[in-house]
Amino acid sequence: MKIAVDAMGGDFAPGVVVSGALEACREYKQPVILVGDEAAIHNELNGYSGTDLLEIVHAPEVISNNESPAVAVRRKKNSSIVRSVSLVKEGEAAALVSAGSTGGVMAAALLGLGRIKGIDRPAIVSIIPSLKGGTVLLDVGANVDCKPYQLVQFAIMGSLYAEKVMGISFPRVALLSNGEEDTKGNELTLAAYPLLKMTELNFIGNAEGRDIFNGTVDVMVCDGFVGNVVLKTGEGLASALIEMVKEEVNKNMLAKLGALIAVPALKNFRRRLDYAEYGGAPLLGVNGIAIICHGSSSARAIKNAIRTAREAAENNLIGSIRDSVQDGPRREVGS
């Protein structure tokens, strides 16, 4: 089971991507196909050929953040993103990992792999660190305006992700709202609520923003606009807290000692909030496993994303989603 890695994607490609792929080969014994400009990749490998887990597929074109994804993926058939998707489509790779343009990965995956039947729009998942492990939050940006039944599809996919990849049995699914009572919500969530009640998901009702972090919910469902605001709010707050603690600690020596422990803990948390840095963000709803990484991903982030991709493939995430949505949202999940 090989994993295709877009060697040209990200701010520090191909250097950190190649490093991350090599780490995954070594640490997980994971076969990887590096997709990108062959010469550039060889240059990064720097003569290193100590692993037979590494293949290269030549794809010299690059899709940048500045071009229209829909146009670029049609025109640049030999781009690293499009070729990575093709490898998954052709069965050469079990999954793909890319730190390239998020729009490019989405467009290439939609065009190349297609949507899973019964899924209207794919969603991007973020695993938010919580006091009890992690909360699956979706959608975090693929769909700014949603229909109620799309939130139901997100809930089904998120629940399967929590179960199959994170090993949470009968995951608690909640609708992110402005209050816990079932009368709370906006038009969208009020309409989605009864639909979610009808599924056989472990739907626990509405939950509030604070429940993302306290471990009372496994899967939190929202539209991509709200999901993006939540992620950015979390990042911004963590950054602000780091600055504030730093200011406090400049006041005296004892406080300086405080910084020794507090600031690294806060920084670690902020890093984990940056979903793409932490195991990547799975794109759910397309016919294949695609893990999106942040453009600024480190080698470690790429390695973690490869691990996420492998876990999703090993646990047949796509097959499970396909089975669950084929019969509509009423089909039992978690059995």
Next chain:
Amino acid sequence: MKIAVDAMGGDFAPGVVVSGALEACREYKQPVILVGDEAAIHNELNGYSGTDLLEIVHAPEVISNNESPAVAVRRKKNSSIVRSVSLVKEGEAAALVSAGSTGGVMAAALLGLGRIKGIDRPAIVSIIPSLKGGTVLLDVGANVDCKPYQLVQFAIMGSLYAEKVMGISFPRVALLSNGEEDTKGNELTLAAYPLLKMTELNFIGNAEGRDIFNGTVDVMVCDGFVGNVVLKTGEGLASALIEMVKEEVNKNMLAKLGALIAVPALKNFRRRLDYAEYGGAPLLGVNGIAIICHGSSSARAIKNAIRTAREAAENNLIGSIRDSVQDGPRREVGS
């Protein structure tokens, strides 16, 4: 200039409310009218009559969180909330402060004071602590579904609040969105964007969740659903971080020292995030100044809210809003 304080509102009323009012009398020389059950208030005053700044208006009925606000404010004419609003309407008080039912205060203010002409729906404001002071965030819960022009009205009211009460000249107003580019947004914000451009507000375009805390925006505009999710996400994240730092510090002695500084700093931040605890949440758009406090408000929170009410009254916030919206959103703000 007297301020009416709902003595019966809040989890710890009338005790903490009376204490908070007394503190405001002493500290700010602010005349206060305590509105509520006279005997209960006297009991809390415990014979204390050291200030001539304190009056009592007898209003024995209480509106609880469990009753329908719209029904309760019509039926309980002698409730502390309704009587407080009446004092403002009759010009006996320049503003009111209540830690009672938020819905009750809103309903009573709407019924008793009416909306400012040109304002469709009142909004609740939260002042979020940021690296450069505070960010005015609105709406944080009064209106879950909004129309584009309502966001424009929120922007005008928020800008005036930042200018008149917080002393920020030509406040930077932004639309909370899922990206900074003007092409980002959901249906609502994409439609509000050009309307905001047409105003003479200092509209700086779209901003992201992280900009709430980094001091680059003075007034952040969103619908009440998103605003509520932002507030609760912030509260939840701050709480989770406190727990995580505590776990870290249990590891060794040096780390324990760290907690001495870090945890109080974090707790302080979380407290400030709880808008109602920190100076109260102004209800903007009604014909009078109403400051809503959290039900769990401390005496200090009540005192701070009285200060906020006084600043809003002194700076003629309502008159400014009235003038600004009467001529429609094009009227210059900040001049």
